[in-house]
Amino acid sequence: MNTMNRLTGKLQIVMLGLIFMSTMLVGPKVFAAEAAPKTGSITVHKLFGDPVGDKTIINDGTVQKDTQGLKPLAGVEYTIAPVTSEELQTAGVKKSGEAYDLADFNFDKIPANLKKSGTTDDLGQIIFTDLAVLEGADNLYVIVETGGNQDSLGGLYKKSAPLIVTLPMMTTDGKGFNYDINVYPKSDFALSNVSLHKVDGKTNQALAGATFRLYSETLSKEIGSGFTTDEKGNILVKDLPLGDYYFSEVTAPSGYLVNKAAQKINFQVVEGKHGKTIEALYQDGNNLTYNGTVNVPNDKQPTVEKTNNQQSVAYGENTTWTISADVPRNISEHSVFNVSDKLDPRLVYTDNLSVTVAGQEIPKTDYTVTAPAGAGGKLIVDFIKGSTVTTNFGTYGSQKVEISFTTKLVAGFVPDQVVTNQADLNFTNVPGVSNETITTPPTATVTTGGYHFKKVAKNEKGAPLADAEFVVVKDGSYLAYTTEAGTKVETMTSNTSDYGNVAWVKTVGEATRFVTSTDGLIDVRGLAFGNYELKEVKAPTGYRLLTKTEAFTVGKDSWTTTKGKPSVIVNSNMPLLPQTGGIGSVIFTLVGLSLVLVAFQINKRAKKA
Structure with a gap:
């Protein structure tokens, strides 16, 4: 803090100039009587502000030329009075060495007839003229700020401390005396x-x-x-x-x-x-x-999480997503508070939306919903109407709000692709400040699975077999694909792209049949992860119908890994003659041949006889 604004711990004023030594107290007697003026002047310069750089004001009686950064203050009243050491002592002034301590100074005890007042002009100056230089006296004047315009600075400054000035003052070179003194009272900061x-x-x-x-x-x-x-x-x-x-x-x-x-x-x-x-x-x-x-x-920044109830689903099956967010303690002060979810283009919003706080569903009047139409789009649940939080929601501070809704995969979704679904919590509680957004981690995902098969003949070449028909079985039920209108898809081939929605039926007749193509391939897609069986219901012409089912597991990457290396299903050729089969047939044939031989031998002997 520079010298213009340093607050002294107590109101202490240092006498300006040099205090006359005993030889100086005689004043004019040291000099030729005709050379010593009988009067002098004191100019008070009232400035305020901070001097630029390291510049300071020195109260040495001279005009300070470098006052950059300081401004004059007009309208400030100062009062001056000649005083003696005895009068100062009576007014409570103490002296320590050459310094006067005015902490307890009472200006009212100075006789009123000795006082002269003036007000600073636009230059911040008052010139007190015709001040007597008294022989044999202390030659002391006290200057006190007694009123005026110090409040124009909004009370930033306290009144300047009183000054005690000697008249005349010794010049700065010590070779003479100055009878026209300039003083710069400090306007101390409070x-x-x-x-x-x-x-x-x-x-x-x-x-x-x-x-x-x-x-x-x-x-x-x-x-x-x-x-x-x-x-x-x-x-x-x-x-x-x-x-x-x-x-x-x-x-x-x-x-x-x-x-x-x-x-x-x-x-x-x-x-x-x-x-x-x-x-x-x-x-x-x-x-x-x-x-x-x-x-x-x-308040802590709210956190937001997103989960779903299953990571793999079948075509047409709903996934339930849950977004959980902290409600700030001061939610009623927020001007923005909403949850938005930009759905992946491979997801279709299917509604079933509910909002709960502390496990209890809250009224729909506490929020508004903007729902997407078709695949993709953005779901927005907003708890602000206009620029204020809804009435009831303002009471939910420091609790958790949970938003649940459902989606399904778009038709023809390619198995093993993973949909990552994230949500944003958008909020601000300070008007004029840009919204803050917290995005959920990409941990909530959903996908669907599938499997590839190839039908081949049981021969040395393993030729692919077309027109074999299969159904998919799980826990005694059979897979059927249905259109959005609910119509069953009768057959599927490896070239089919739109499988429809998955349903499980009770009989083979209600199931969708998978028919092998000329390259012997079929694929089953749009299934949730799990264990299944493939059952042949019609063999290719000339081949035996399989009596056993083919077990398979749909899981992570099963569609991808079996695409280049499908699971092989082998069919045997149908024999040219009917087979009654078994060891009994062999024995019967041998017995028959033996009887023929016996009959032949008997017949031959009869002819010889």
Whole structure:
């Protein structure tokens, strides 16, 4: 702090110029009588502000030429009076060495007839002329700021301290005396420290890393920015002069929200009791706690999560998604609070939306829904109407809100592709500040599975077989694909792209049949992960019908891995003659042949006879 605004701990004034030694007290007697003036002048220069750079004002009786950064203050009243050492002592002035201590100075005890007053002009000056230089006296004058325009600065400055001036003063080179003296009374700042404490709104734990700006309402300007709470949650601003101020929170600590009430935390720097103590008084009006230090609470930044009830589904099967978000404690102060979900183009919104708080479904009047149409699109659940939170939702602070809804995969979705679905929580509790957005981690996914098969002949070439027909079985039920209109898809081939929705029926006749193509291939797609069986219901012409089912498992990547290497199903040829089969047939044939031979031998012997 420079010499124009440094507050002295107590009101202490140092005598200007040199105090005459005993040889100087005779004043004019040292010089030729005809050379010593009988009167002199004292010009008071009233300036305020901060000198530029390291420039200072030196009260050596001369005119200070370099006053850059200082401005004249008009309309300030000063009063001057000649005094003696005895009068100063009577008025409570003490002297220590060459310094006068005016801490207890009472100007009223100086006789009124000795006083002369004046007011500073537009140059901030008063010239007191015709001041007597008294022989044999102390040659002391006291100058006191007694009223006027100091309040034009909004109370930023206290009155300047009294000055004691000798008339004449010794010149700066020590070779003579100056009878026209210039003085620059210091307009001391009335200063105070102010502190701010940042805490967690729920636990009251100190928070580091919050930043604030400080503004002077008195001067209508920003005092400083970048004030940041330390590890104890504190900001300390020193040496603020009298006036009106406010803090404004710029950024909250990591993981926390900016406090809306902290956009303007008003306080005043005022004189305390008896004008001897300077205090910083916070104005209660922000619902904050004040005890000399303002406690500014912050709520944690809300978290948002998204889950789904199953990671794999069949064609046409709903997936239930749940978005869970924290409701801020001060939700009623928020101007934006909504959840949005930009659905993947491979998902179709199927509604079933519900909103719960603390496990209880809340009225639909507490929110509005913007639903997407068709595949993709954006779902928005908004808890703000206009710019204010809905009435009931304002009571849900510090709880969790859960939004549930369903989707299904688009028709023809390629198995093993993974749909990652994320949601955004959009909010702001400070008007004029851009929205903040929190996006859920990409952990909620959904997909569907499938499997490839190839039908071949049981021969050395393994030729592919066309026109074999199969059905898919699971837990005694049979797979059937249906269109959106509910019509069953009778047959499927490997070239079919639109499978429809999956259903499970009770009989083979109701099931969809998979027919092998000329390359012997069929594929089953759109199934949730699990264990299934493939049952042949019609063999290719000339081949045996399989009596056993083919077990297979649909899982992660099963569609992809079997596409290049399908599961092979072998069929045997039908024999040319009917087979009654078994060892009994062989024995019967051998017995028959034996009888024929016996008959032949008997017949041959009969002819010889």
